[in-house]
Amino acid sequence: MADILRERERQVYRKGQAQTFQLDCEKQSVAGSVSQRACVFCGSRVVLYPIADALHIVHGPIGCASYTWDIRGALSSGPELHRLSFSTDMQELDVVHGGEKKLHAALCELIDAHQPKAAFVYATCIVGVIGDDVEAVCKRVSLEKGIPVLAVHSEGFKGTKKDGYKAACDALLQLIGTAPVEDISPMSINILGDFNLAGETWMIRKYYERMGVQVVSCITGDGRIDDIRRAHGAKLNVVQCSGSMTHLAKQMKEKYGIPFIRVSYFGVEDMSKSLYDVARHFKNKEMLKLTQDMVREELERIMPVIDDYRKVLQGKRAAIYVGGAFKAFSLVAALRLLGMTTVMVGSQTGNKDDYEQLRELCDEGTIIADDSNPLELSSFLEEKDVDVFIGGVKERPIAYKLGIGFCDHNHERKEALAGFEGMVNFAKEVYSSVMSPVWQLTPRKRGNKLEVVR
Amino acid sequence: MSTPARTTKRAPRPNWVSTRNPCKACAPLGATLVMRGIAGALPFLHGSQGCATYMRRYIISHFREPMDIATSGFSEATTIFGGGANLRQGLDNVTSQYHPTLIGIATTCLTETIGEDVHGLLHEYLEKSAGAERPVLVHVSTPAYSGTHIDGFHDAVRAVVEQLAEAGARPSADSGDWVNLFPGMVSAEDLRFVKEVAADFGMAATVFPDYSETLDGESMLKYNKIPEGGTTIEGLRATSSAKASIEFGRTLRTKATAASFLKERFGVPATRIGLPIGVRETDALFAAMEELTGNPTPAKYQKERGRLVDAYVDGHKYLFGKRAIVFGDEDMVIGLASFLAETGVVPVLCASGGKSGALASSIAEVTGQVSHIREAVTARDGVDFMTMAEEVEWKELKPDFVIGSSKGAKLARELGVPLIRVGFPIHDRIGGQRILHLGYRGAQQLFDLIVNTLLEVKQDSSSIGYSYL
Numbered sequence: 001m002a003d004i005l006r007e008r009e010r011q012v013y014r015k016g017q018a019q020t021f022q023l024d025c026e027k028q029s030v031a032g033s034v035s036q037r038a039c040v041f042c043g044s045r046v047v048l049y050p051i052a053d054a055l056h057i058v059h060g061p062i063g064c065a066s067y068t069w070d071i072r073g074a075l076s077s078g079p080e081l082h083r084l085s086f087s088t089d090m091q092e093l094d095v096v097h098g099g100e101k102k103l104h105a106a107l108c109e110l111i112d113a114h115q116p117k118a119a120f121v122y123a124t125c126i127v128g129v130i131g132d133d134v135e136a137v138c139k140r141v142s143l144e145k146g147i148p149v150l151a152v153h154s155e156g157f158k159g160t161k162k163d164g165y166k167a168a169c170d171a172l173l174q175l176i177g178t179a180p181v182e183d184i185s186p187m188s189i190n191i192l193g194d195f196n197l198a199g200e201t202w203m204i205r206k207y208y209e210r211m212g213v214q215v216v217s218c219i220t221g222d223g224r225i226d227d228i229r230r231a232h233g234a235k236l237n238v239v240q241c242s243g244s245m246t247h248l249a250k251q252m253k254e255k256y257g258i259p260f261i262r263v264s265y266f267g268v269e270d271m272s273k274s275l276y277d278v279a280r281h282f283k284n285k286e287m288l289k290l291t292q293d294m295v296r297e298e299l300e301r302i303m304p305v306i307d308d309y310r311k312v313l314q315g316k317r318a319a320i321y322v323g324g325a326f327k328a329f330s331l332v333a334a335l336r337l338l339g340m341t342t343v344m345v346g347s348q349t350g351n352k353d354d355y356e357q358l359r360e361l362c363d364e365g366t367i368i369a370d371d372s373n374p375l376e377l378s379s380f381l382e383e384k385d386v387d388v389f390i391g392g393v394k395e396r397p398i399a400y401k402l403g404i405g406f407c408d409h410n411h412e413r414k415e416a417l418a419g420f421e422g423m424v425n426f427a428k429e430v431y432s433s434v435m436s437p438v439w440q441l442t443p444r445k446r447g448n449k450l451e452v453v454r
Numbered sequence: 455m456s457t458p459a460r461t462t463k464r465a466p467r468p469n470w471v472s473t474r475n476p477c478k479a480c481a482p483l484g485a486t487l488v489m490r491g492i493a494g495a496l497p498f499l500h501g502s503q504g505c506a507t508y509m510r511r512y513i514i515s516h517f518r519e520p521m522d523i524a525t526s527g528f529s530e531a532t533t534i535f536g537g538g539a540n541l542r543q544g545l546d547n548v549t550s551q552y553h554p555t556l557i558g559i560a561t562t563c564l565t566e567t568i569g570e571d572v573h574g575l576l577h578e579y580l581e582k583s584a585g586a587e588r589p590v591l592v593h594v595s596t597p598a599y600s601g602t603h604i605d606g607f608h609d610a611v612r613a614v615v616e617q618l619a620e621a622g623a624r625p626s627a628d629s630g631d632w633v634n635l636f637p638g639m640v641s642a643e644d645l646r647f648v649k650e651v652a653a654d655f656g657m658a659a660t661v662f663p664d665y666s667e668t669l670d671g672e673s674m675l676k677y678n679k680i681p682e683g684g685t686t687i688e689g690l691r692a693t694s695s696a697k698a699s700i701e702f703g704r705t706l707r708t709k710a711t712a713a714s715f716l717k718e719r720f721g722v723p724a725t726r727i728g729l730p731i732g733v734r735e736t737d738a739l740f741a742a743m744e745e746l747t748g749n750p751t752p753a754k755y756q757k758e759r760g761r762l763v764d765a766y767v768d769g770h771k772y773l774f775g776k777r778a779i780v781f782g783d784e785d786m787v788i789g790l791a792s793f794l795a796e797t798g799v800v801p802v803l804c805a806s807g808g809k810s811g812a813l814a815s816s817i818a819e820v821t822g823q824v825s826h827i828r829e830a831v832t833a834r835d836g837v838d839f840m841t842m843a844e845e846v847e848w849k850e851l852k853p854d855f856v857i858g859s860s861k862g863a864k865l866a867r868e869l870g871v872p873l874i875r876v877g878f879p880i881h882d883r884i885g886g887q888r889i890l891h892l893g894y895r896g897a898q899q900l901f902d903l904i905v906n907t908l909l910e911v912k913q914d915s916s917s918i919g920y921s922y923l
Binding site (some may be wrong): 005007028029030031032033034036037038039040041042057059060061062064065066067068069070084085086087088089090091092094095105106109110125126128129130156157158159160191281287347374375378379381384393396397398400401402403442443444447 | 462468470471472473474475476478479480481483496501502503504505506507508509510511512514515517518519520521522523524525526527528530535540541543544545546549550551552562563564567568597598599600602643671674675676677678679814840861864
């Protein structure tokens with residue numbers, strides 16, 4: 001059984017263990033718990049990162065820029081400014097005398113050199129402490145250079161990753177509504193919260209276009225400033241990764257009257273639902289017909305392949321630990337399609353509703369954990385004798401050390417896992433993780449006995 | 455990257471204010487690696503949650519091993535009222551969960567800026583919990599706005615030794631002579647090599663830090679809360695009475711180091727050599743070991759040296775006059791430049807994000823006496839990757855290859871030349887922790903890799919596709 005910190009006992013739940021379901025969440029991580037979470041800056045950087053024709057500059061000491069240089073697999077069809085790492089690299093004297101002058105000079109030289117459509121300035125921890133007026137510098141540079149220059153207040157200590165999402169959404173809201181929208185179709189959407197990892201947004205966009213929907217902007221995937229500026233012209237916001245983008249969708253509803261729906265592009269059911277929901281929203285028969293045809297065509301293509309994988313994967317056990325809980329729902333369903341059981345599921349930033357929904361989805365005995373850590377996760381993997389663990393880079397060595405298969409479902413991955421095609425890729429990846437012969441040589445399967453072929 | 459047309463006047467080199475594609479990380483990262491190299495220890499960052507997570511991710515992506523770093527996890531209130539309570543709670547929780555023998559605390563830019571008195575807070579913590587079973591606490595100041603991860607690394611080595619070394623302490627009751635070895639930020643394989651050399655000379659050694667096992671461990675049945683291995687606390691206490699200290703790194707002459715502290719405080723003689731890469735810098739290591747032990751270099755190493763020189767001869771035509779850009783941590787750059795120069799390569803640009811002040815002079819020392827180098831070798835400290843790219847263009851350096859960490863992949867790709875991956879971090883290949891850079895054997899592996907990479911380029915780009923090269 002897991003050794004769980006007293007302060008965290010209410011953040012771990014076993015389905016079937018208690019009558020009333022109560023899981024504490026949305027709390028500051030306990031000091032010394034070795035949380036897998038990042039910080040406010042991370043939240044902001046994640047959301048804005050895929051905007052490829054903007055300049056992203058980190059105002060602060062060098063670390064935050066170094067650790068986020070080209071960190072994610074968000075692809076661009078054109079400019080690739082987002083894959084560069086810019087920083088004011090504050091030194092001791094800047095801390096003493098303030099960093100405003102340096103920030104101004106850095107912004108000006110970088111805007112001159114790279115001619116971006118806009119600039120985002122991420123204020124990190126000490127900027128907030130020494131009291132640089134980042135807003136004023138941004139305003140001044142914006143006037144001097146004639147492009148939007150936006151301050152993103154992402155001091156790491158000012159909350160959790162979710163507060164960083166909010167800071168990023170606030171910056172986006174300053175851009176939205178600043179370009180003409182006359183030529184936009186009544187059947188048009190913005191894609192929010194898909195990050196174009198391995199080109200996934202392109203795939204999703206194509207599905208919607210095949211249905212006759214105009215995609216005005218893909219804010220967080222292969223993003224472009226000019227598209228974002230006209231995002232208020234779309235008639236519907238389609239929101240994935242609701243943890244990060246719900247704030248923006250709500251604000252756009254309030255300000256521009258644009259309704260939004262929540263979707264997930266992961267797994268066959270959720271992917272299909274994402275398309276049908278849009279078609280139903282526009283109440284267009286022809287569109288619905290196109291959607292039905294497309295979904296049928298895609299399913300006919302992929303289901304035989306999925307069935308083959310299911311034969312082998314039937315009954316295998318999976319554990320999931322991801323950033324946002326919404327992704328976990330889709331993963332549980334997708335694994336079920338492959339005949340697998342989810343025996344442990346957790347997230348860094350889920351809320352009460354998310355966990356309630358997870359509890360409903362999961363089988364008896366499943367462990368549900370909020371803001372977990374390596375010691376808990378490793379003990380869950382051992383206890384539940386897991387075949388494959390699904391998470392991100394920081395979870396990978398926990399699985400590997402124990403001789404357990406692992407699938408990267410985070411933003412560093414290079415395989416497209418969304419959409420119908422992505423489901424095949426996912427099945428293939430789970431299969432190759434579970435079926436590798438290397439596990440047979442690990443202590444977990446064989447102890448440390450010598451293995452001699454006779 | 456485009457080459458400027460010869461007829462146009464070259465653009466004047468702008469004096470960039472910003473850092474563009476950094477060739478460095480921040481100081482606390484180096485400190486966490488040092489703390490991971492102590493037996494039974496857990497690294498702890500006093501600051502925001504994100505610092506620990508980002509550094510874990512950066513380190514995990516290189517070593518592909520668990521790297522738990524605890525944090526006091528600052529909130530807005532903590533920042534205003536001070537981090538004492540979070541630090542205490544964090545230490546309590548780490549103690550009850552991990553049962554460490556030592557917690558190694560490093561500060562961050564945030565805690566340094568708000569002026570946290572970590573020494574005082576720890577003192578108070580220990581006083582309040584007097585009588586309770588407590589891990590040893592060590593701490594180092596690593597303001598991220600000053601220096602690089604390498605400074606954080608060396609400062610942590612010194613801080614730990616300063617706080618643990620005790621006059622008269624011995625590693626064990628029956629110990630004979632022993633030596634302190636401070637190898638700097640090298641690979642896990644390099645650490646194993648250093649320990650092997652000491653053992654082959656019949657000399658007990660305290661190698662610090664030693665993450666050869668903690669960051670390159672075995673497949674496990676049970677998850678180890680703290681991986682096995684690391685420099686023991688007893689060994690660290692006894693650094694005060696070692697026969698001598700040997701530290702690797704020519705740039706360390708600009709720093710107050712663990713070895714210099716032990717010399718001043720306890721009179722332990724200190725020897726500094728360059729990072730032992732290539733024949734000449736490795737010769738310095740074996741000369742130092744011979745002098746210290748009075749024993750000749752074991753035959754095994756003499757044979758390795760002989761094979762290496764033989765290989766240099768076999769491969770000299772493939773390398774003569776080839777032009778390399780060398781980048782990374784300063785002492786790694788110096789060691790590589792020395793090695794490359796002695797094989798016939800011209801290290802046309804030696805660059806680092808670090809700024810010890812000793813890069814240029816050290817590069818001059820190791821390349822100055824090599825006969826084939828007829829043009830000035832450019833050493834640039836405190837630079838980033840975009841500045842390097844501009845330097846290559848403006849000076850028309852025309853490199854044949856680039857050598858350094860995986861962060862140079864973009865530079866190499868733009869230049870259309872291969873990148874030989876060495877040092878830290880290596881995020882786009884497997885096995886960075888197992889690269890042997892040091893000793894004759896390390897040079898042998900690097901030499902074969904470089905020659906074969908250049909042969910591959912030649913073979914692949916040839917229309918004939920020679921079968922013998």
